[in-house]
Amino acid sequence: MSRFIALMIVVLASWPTPRTVAAETVDAARYDAFWLWAGVEPQPVLAQAKAVYVLQGEIEDAAPEPRLVSQRAATPRIADADVWIVYRVETLRWTPRIHAQLLAQIERWRAAGNRLVGVQIDFDSGTHHLDEYGAFLRDLRARLPKRYRLGITGLLDWSANGDPRDLRALEGVVDEVVLQIYQGRRVIPGYERYLSRLGGLTIPFRVGLLQGGEWTPPPSLEEHPSFRGYVVFLQNPR
Amino acid sequence: MRKSFITAWLIGILAWCVSTYASGDYGCWQRVMAASSSFSDCSSTALLAPGNDTRVNLVLLMMDLRGGQMGELRPVDRAEFPEPVVPLGWESFSVRLRPVPPADEESSGLWASGEGSACLSIDRGQTEFIEALNSEGKLPEDDRERLIKARMAVTCNAAGGEPAPAVEVRSDAARPFAAYLRAVRDFYAARYDASAFKALSDSRQPWVREAALYMTGRSWALLAQANGFDEWGTIDHDTMDRKALGEAESALKAYLKAYPRGRYAASAYGLLRRVHWLAGDQSALAAAYAWQIEQQDAALRNVNDFDLAQEIDAKLEPDAYLAPESHPLLIAVEALRRMRSPESRITREAVEALRPRFKGQPALFDYLLAAHAWFVEGAPARVLQLIPAAAQSKPMTTLEFSRQTLRALTLDATSDAGARAALVALFPQARGAYQRETLEVALAMYDERHGALARVFASASLVVDPALRDPLLMHVAGPDLLRAIAEDSKATPRERAVALYVLLYKQLTRGRYAEFIADSKRLPANLEAEDDGYRILGEMTALADFRSSGTSDDYSCPPLQQVTEELAKSPQSVTAGLCLAEFMRLNGLDYDRFGIDRAPAADELGGSPSLFPGSHLPRQSFYQRVIDDPKAPAEERAYALFRAINCYAPSGNNDCGGADVPVATRKAWFTELKRRYPATPWAKQLRYYW
Numbered sequence: 001m002s003r004f005i006a007l008m009i010v011v012l013a014s015w016p017t018p019r020t021v022a023a024e025t026v027d028a029a030r031y032d033a034f035w036l037w038a039g040v041e042p043q044p045v046l047a048q049a050k051a052v053y054v055l056q057g058e059i060e061d062a063a064p065e066p067r068l069v070s071q072r073a074a075t076p077r078i079a080d081a082d083v084w085i086v087y088r089v090e091t092l093r094w095t096p097r098i099h100a101q102l103l104a105q106i107e108r109w110r111a112a113g114n115r116l117v118g119v120q121i122d123f124d125s126g127t128h129h130l131d132e133y134g135a136f137l138r139d140l141r142a143r144l145p146k147r148y149r150l151g152i153t154g155l156l157d158w159s160a161n162g163d164p165r166d167l168r169a170l171e172g173v174v175d176e177v178v179l180q181i182y183q184g185r186r187v188i189p190g191y192e193r194y195l196s197r198l199g200g201l202t203i204p205f206r207v208g209l210l211q212g213g214e215w216t217p218p219p220s221l222e223e224h225p226s227f228r229g230y231v232v233f234l235q236n237p238r
Numbered sequence: 239m240r241k242s243f244i245t246a247w248l249i250g251i252l253a254w255c256v257s258t259y260a261s262g263d264y265g266c267w268q269r270v271m272a273a274s275s276s277f278s279d280c281s282s283t284a285l286l287a288p289g290n291d292t293r294v295n296l297v298l299l300m301m302d303l304r305g306g307q308m309g310e311l312r313p314v315d316r317a318e319f320p321e322p323v324v325p326l327g328w329e330s331f332s333v334r335l336r337p338v339p340p341a342d343e344e345s346s347g348l349w350a351s352g353e354g355s356a357c358l359s360i361d362r363g364q365t366e367f368i369e370a371l372n373s374e375g376k377l378p379e380d381d382r383e384r385l386i387k388a389r390m391a392v393t394c395n396a397a398g399g400e401p402a403p404a405v406e407v408r409s410d411a412a413r414p415f416a417a418y419l420r421a422v423r424d425f426y427a428a429r430y431d432a433s434a435f436k437a438l439s440d441s442r443q444p445w446v447r448e449a450a451l452y453m454t455g456r457s458w459a460l461l462a463q464a465n466g467f468d469e470w471g472t473i474d475h476d477t478m479d480r481k482a483l484g485e486a487e488s489a490l491k492a493y494l495k496a497y498p499r500g501r502y503a504a505s506a507y508g509l510l511r512r513v514h515w516l517a518g519d520q521s522a523l524a525a526a527y528a529w530q531i532e533q534q535d536a537a538l539r540n541v542n543d544f545d546l547a548q549e550i551d552a553k554l555e556p557d558a559y560l561a562p563e564s565h566p567l568l569i570a571v572e573a574l575r576r577m578r579s580p581e582s583r584i585t586r587e588a589v590e591a592l593r594p595r596f597k598g599q600p601a602l603f604d605y606l607l608a609a610h611a612w613f614v615e616g617a618p619a620r621v622l623q624l625i626p627a628a629a630q631s632k633p634m635t636t637l638e639f640s641r642q643t644l645r646a647l648t649l650d651a652t653s654d655a656g657a658r659a660a661l662v663a664l665f666p667q668a669r670g671a672y673q674r675e676t677l678e679v680a681l682a683m684y685d686e687r688h689g690a691l692a693r694v695f696a697s698a699s700l701v702v703d704p705a706l707r708d709p710l711l712m713h714v715a716g717p718d719l720l721r722a723i724a725e726d727s728k729a730t731p732r733e734r735a736v737a738l739y740v741l742l743y744k745q746l747t748r749g750r751y752a753e754f755i756a757d758s759k760r761l762p763a764n765l766e767a768e769d770d771g772y773r774i775l776g777e778m779t780a781l782a783d784f785r786s787s788g789t790s791d792d793y794s795c796p797p798l799q800q801v802t803e804e805l806a807k808s809p810q811s812v813t814a815g816l817c818l819a820e821f822m823r824l825n826g827l828d829y830d831r832f833g834i835d836r837a838p839a840a841d842e843l844g845g846s847p848s849l850f851p852g853s854h855l856p857r858q859s860f861y862q863r864v865i866d867d868p869k870a871p872a873e874e875r876a877y878a879l880f881r882a883i884n885c886y887a888p889s890g891n892n893d894c895g896g897a898d899v900p901v902a903t904r905k906a907w908f909t910e911l912k913r914r915y916p917a918t919p920w921a922k923q924l925r926y927y928w
Contacts, residue, residue, distance in 0.1 A: 039552070042470040054470070057350055061333045063312055070353035074467035090329060104348035111397055 024216060026209045028232050033206070035086070035233045038071035043234055046081075053084040053120055053178075053231060056105060059098055061091045068098045070105075075112045082117040084151060085109055089123040092136045099143055106148065118149030118175065130170070137173045151176040153208065171203055178231050180208035181215070195221060204228045211235045270322050270709070270843035272647065272680035275579040275613040280327040283679070284672035286570075286605065286640040288577040288613050291328040293547040295574055297335075298636040299567045299602075300531060300543045301670070311335065311671060320705035322843075323675040335671055336544040352548075354512075356460055357394035360426055364389055366501070367419070370445035374411060381412035388419055394426040401427040414443035418450060425457065430464075432457035432485065451493045452502040458486035459509055463516055475518040483517045499538070508540035515553045523554055525563035532565065560592075566602065569595050573606050582614050605641050612644060621648040627660070633669035643680065650684060658684055665700055675703070682706045683843050691849070692719055697728060704733065708775070709844030711740050713837040716849030717753065720744075724760055732776040739775060742784050743834055746818070747827065748852030751806035758784055758799065775832045783825045788817075793877050795820050810863070812870045816877060819860040823881070828857055828893055856895025858885050865907065872915060879911040880920035886928040904928065 028034065028043070033051040036042065046052065057070050068087075076083070085106060102119075110116045121140070123133065141150050152170075154177040170177075179198075181191035195207070195218045208231045209215050221227055267278070274281045274289030282290040286298060311334040349355050367389050371382050388405035401423040407416045418441075421434035435457055438450035462482035468474045490506045490513065497503060507530065514522040527550055533539050541549060550568070558564065559572035569592060576584035589610050596603035604624045611620040625645045630638065642664055649657035661681050668674045682701040685693045694701045694710055701707060711720060715737075723729050723737035738760055745754035765782040773780040786798040795801060795817035804814035822828060830836060835854050838845040864870045864878035883904055885894035892898045908927035915921050 036470060042468065042472055046470070057353075060329060062336060063333070063338045068350040070350045072471045073354070073473055074463075074471040076471035077469045079469060101348055101350045105350065105353070108397075 024214070026211055026213050026215045026232060028211045028234060031209070031230050031232045033229060033231045035208070035231055037233065039236075040234050041236055045234075049081040051082040051084065051117075051231070052078060053086050054078075055086045055088060055122075056109075057102075058088040059090060059094060061093075065095050066091045066093055066098065068101045075108055076114060077112050078114050081115065083109070083114045084118045084120045084149075085116060086120040086122055089121055092123070092132065094136075099140075103143065103145075106145075116148065118151050119144060120151040120153065120176075120178070122153040134170050134173060137170065141173055149175040151178065153177070154179040154205065174203060176228065177201075177203050177205045178208045179205055180233075182208070182210040182213055182233070198224060198226075201226050206231050208233060268322060268325055269839065269841075270325065270679060270706070271683065271841060272643065272676050273613075274325065275577065275582075277575075277578050280330070281325045282327065282331055283324040284636070284639060284670060284676040285643050286574060286636060287609065288574050288579070288582075289325075290574070291331070292571050292575050293328045293544075293551050294331050295571045296547045296550065296567060297332070297543055298671070299570060300547070302635040302637055303531065303567065304534070304543070320703070320708060322679065322703065322705040324672050324679060326672075331672070332544045337542050339542075351545075355396050356425065356428065356430075356456075357396050360392070360394045363422065364392070366445075366449070367415075367422075370443075370449075371415060374415075374443065374445075376409075376411040377415075378409045378412070381407045381409050385412060385415050385419060389422075392419075392423050392426050396428055398428040401429065411443075414438065414441045414446040417441075418446045421450070421453070425453065430457040430460045432461065432489070436489075448493075448497055448500055448502070451489065451496065452500070452506060455486050455489035455493055455506065455509060458482050458489055459513055459516070462486055462513070466516060473516070475516075478516050478518075480517070483513055486513050487517075504538050504540040507538065511549075511553075520555055520558035521561050521563050524558045524561040524565075524568070527554060527568065528563060528565035531567055566596050566599055570602055570606055574609060577610055577614050579613070584610070584614070586610055586615065601637055601641065605637060605644075608641070608644060612648060618648040618651040621645065622652070630664065630667040632667060634664070634667050634673065636670060639664070639668060639670060639673050639676075643677065647680060658688070662700065678703055678706055679843060682710065686710055686714055686843065686846050691715060692722075695719065695723055695726075695729070704730075704736075704776075706843060707733065708736055709838065711737050712775075712832065712834045713844040714846055714848055715740070716851070717741060717745070717750075719849075721757060724757075735778075735781055736776045739780050739832075740834055742781075743827075744850050744852075746784075746802070747822075747835070747854045748850070749805075749809065749855055750852065751802045751809070754802050755799070755806060758802075761785060773831060780832070786821055786825065789820055789824060791824075793817075793820055810867075812864050812867060812874045815860045815863060816874055816881075819857045819881065822857045823894075828895055854895070858882060858892065858894035858896040858899075861885070861894075862896075862899075873918065876911060876915035876918040876920050879907045879915075880918075880924055883907050883911070883924060883927045887926075888928060890928045 028045045029048075032048055033053070034046060034049050035053045035055070036046070037055045054076055055071050057068050057072075059066055059068050071088075087102065106116065106119065119140075121137070137150065137152065144150060150173070152174050179195075181195075198205070198221075201224075204226050206228050207221070210233050212235060268280050269278065273283055273285040273287040275287070277289050277291070282294040284298065286295050290298075314330075314334060347357075347361075349358055368386055371377060371385055374382075384405055384407060388402065392402045404423075405416055405419060407413060418435075418438055421431065421438065424431055424434065432454050435450045435453040438446055439454055441447045441450060459482075462479040462485075464479065466474060466478040468477075487510065490510045493500065493506050494503060494510075500506075507526070511523060511526045511530070514520075514526055527546075530539060530546060539546070554568070556572060556575070559568045573584060573589060573592060576582065576588075586607070589606055592606070593603055596606075608621045608624040611617040611624065621644060625641045627645065628638070628642065630642065634642070642660075646657060646660040646664065649660050658681075661677060661684060664677055665674065668677050678701050682694055685691060685701070691710060691714060693699065694707060711723070711733075715723075720737045720741040724734050724741060726734065729737075738757070741757055742754060742761075745751070745757060761781060761784060762778070765778060765785045773783070784798065788795045788797045788800075793816060798818075798821055801814050801817040801821065804811050805818060808814075837848065840846070861878040861882035864874055865882060867875075870878070882894075885892050886904055887893075890901075904927045908924070911918075911921050911924060
């Protein structure tokens with residue numbers, strides 16, 4: 001919740017007045033990188049994927065200590081795409097057991113023949129806690145075998161409200177940020193506004209879109225030196 | 239007096255700052271109300287409602303079934319600013335209630351909870367094997383030692399590999415164990431051979447006989463799914479081995495028949511559910527869940543009710559909740575889900591048609607009808623017919639709580655004078671999980687909507703959660719109540735700081751300068767303004783903004799106090815207006831960092847009309863006033879043009895509030911600044927307009 005209060009502050013303060021530009025709808029067929037979340041049925045469009053971000057587990061807060069809960073019924077065997085193993089993270093208080101389980105899962109995915117390129121952490125960090133998150137990521141980075149990249153999902157308000165010193169602290173720690181322009185299954189109103197403020201972002205970033213959601217690319221986005229493309233969050237057909 | 243006030247204030251602040259991470263639900267925007275008809279990731283309360291997560295409704299109902307498990311909430315770390323406890327999402331709901339697993343049952347080693355692997359049982363299997371050896375009296379000591387050593391050498395590789403070396407034994411008593419061990423070695427090397435276990439299921443050794451029968455079913459289940467998942471790790475019923483599934487089901491049922499309370503009975507029930515799921519047999523799955531829900535002997539349940547709710551959510555398809563084999567609680571959960579707005583898909587007739595499924599449970603069924611009347615039809619009178627008032631003399635079950643709370647909400651909707659008393663009467667027996675928190679929301683909203691806001695802040699108020707009180711101060715309270723709380727020595731220092739901040743913020747942004755001057759005298763004496771740092775409502779860091787000592791950056795301004803004094807005398811003062819705008823700009827008032835001017839929706843807590851007079855004067859309006867004033871001095875006018883143009887930098891979106899002006903106007907401002915005031919630093923500095 002905290003993030004969204006911080007985020008609301010930016011969104012609503014800078015809520016753009018309605019524009020006449022018609023928003024486009026995200027057609028997954030036009031993209032080549034996808035998130036496959038828990039409970040989402042694989043779709044034919046995955047066949048054209050160059051990269052897939054597959055949710056494997058969730059680190060959830062539990063008593064007496066946080067635990068890693070698996071979200072996928074079996075280990076994937078993905079033939080023709082780069083694979084990012086994704087963890088949804090509720091708490092940063094990871095136990096040694098969680099770290100060990102995560103590393104073991106990564107190895108099981110690789111052993112199953114997946115072209116595993118990295119680990120993506122999906123965490124709801126409040127803007128002002130980026131430093132804490134940075135320390136966590138640095139620690140995780142050090143534990144991961146060198147062959148894997150470390151990615152994170154990003155909060156759109158970082159660029160607007162975050163402390164640039166903290167953002168710089170993530171350079172060299174994460175290899176990629178995917179900035180989501182939606183929250184839950186809803187496109188965040190005013191996303192154009194965030195994206196217009198990304199000028200100084202030096203970490204390679206992608207923009208996360210929602211299948212079937214609204215998307216109007218800001219004019220200069222594709223020229224941004226750190227922009228690396230899109231990732232589409234697949235949804236089950238309704 | 240003043241000194242002690244400040245000391246108390248500081249202590250309050252320190253106490254509030256201990257926790258540093260948020261506990262709230264991931265990615266969720268709370269809409270605070272006692273019960274919701276629409277679902278979001280955090281719309282659940284203790285009241286059985288369509289907007290609740292189905293897992294929450296199921297666990298709440300199972301709590302009733304288990305009796306007496308109404309669960310104390312475990313404490314959580316509070317976020318740095320208060321968040322209402324309810325409504326909440328499944329994760330927050332369960333983290334405070336989920337039973338702590340016994341140390342030996344926690345997910346072991348390198349497998350996460352819920353991650354299926356044949357390897358999970360290797361340690362427990364070893365312990366039981368050794369225990370069985372130790373209780374077999376006829377076993378010679380050397381054979382026992384050999385077998386123990388051999389069992390301890392078994393490692394697991396679910397991906398396959400060489401099994402551990404075989405073991406030779408000499409005694410007859412050891413032979414069944416040795417044979418079992420051979421089958422186990424292959425099993426943990428991913429060579430699933432059900433027949434090897436099957437051959438031992440009539441062994442004369444009782445432990446081997448029982449374990450082997452169970453392992454026969456387990457092996458078949460593993461064989462069945464070998465090709466049953468696609469490349470994405472998603473189940474594919476078409477490639478599942480049907481014959482093996484049938485064998486697994488028979489073996490597990492044979493085990494449960496022979497050993498209804500056997501040492502692997504709970505696990506066998508769990509495996510049977512898995513077999514039904516693998517087979518895509520949703521009716522059998524619904525029946526198995528019905529059995530599990532109804533099972534009162536915890537020793538026969540392989541998962542706790544929270545993990546069961548999670549499993550059902552993941553594996554049971556919505557239609558199967560209503561299957562003939564299903565359980566009334568699952569039917570109730572699904573019926574409520576189908577009442578969700580906006581796409582409510584169940585008619586009153588369809589709910590009526592479920593009546594035969596609730597034999598012996600009229601209170602639950604009537605509640606479903608009442609929920610339909612309230613959440614779908616908007617027919618409160620019928621709720622009152624369906625649910626009679628009932629005094630509560632002992633802690634309420636989920637159902638009793640839901641019935642009586644819904645009744646109280648309905649009384650309010652029918653303008654019944656007894657509505658508030660009905661709510662208040664429920665507090666003493668609201669002992670179940672999240673019940674009290676849910677009632678607090680209902681009561682706060684009642685008082686908010688009945689012109690009795692002060693009652694929420696009275697000394698004996700039942701609404702105690704700051705997360706419910708803050709929004710009322712921020713969005714609804716008028717100046718008198720805010721002032722009274724700011725001065726109330728019995729209020730918490732934090733709440734006093736919140737009230738004072740809101741009071742001063744609104745006075746300043748609504749042009750009530752004389753009142754601002756008077757009330758800013760209530761600020762603690764030793765506040766120092768901070769340039770950066772994260773500000774938190776209810777803390778000094780936020781209040782200190784009102785002690786701004788002025789600025790000499792772009793445009794020189796005296797302290798805020800002087801600015802407001804000037805404005806109080808002449809509200810149209812050009813320089814003071816610009817300085818107030820500077821204050822807003824430099825202190826982020828445009829962003830309304832605490833959301834004071836963003837009222838929740840009308841149906842949420844804090845969503846009733848504000849009692850604070852006036853409306854927010856946006857920063858842009860101060861510039862426009864100077865631009866429109868032909869007598870404004872040149873420097874002021876140039877600065878106003880510069881700032882007004884900058885409202886739209888760099889993307890064309892207006893950062894300063896107020897209605898957007900057309901691009902043509904911004905262009906005209908730019909041209910005027912450049913042509914009329916070329917010598918000013920503002921004209922020199924500005925190269926574009928947006």
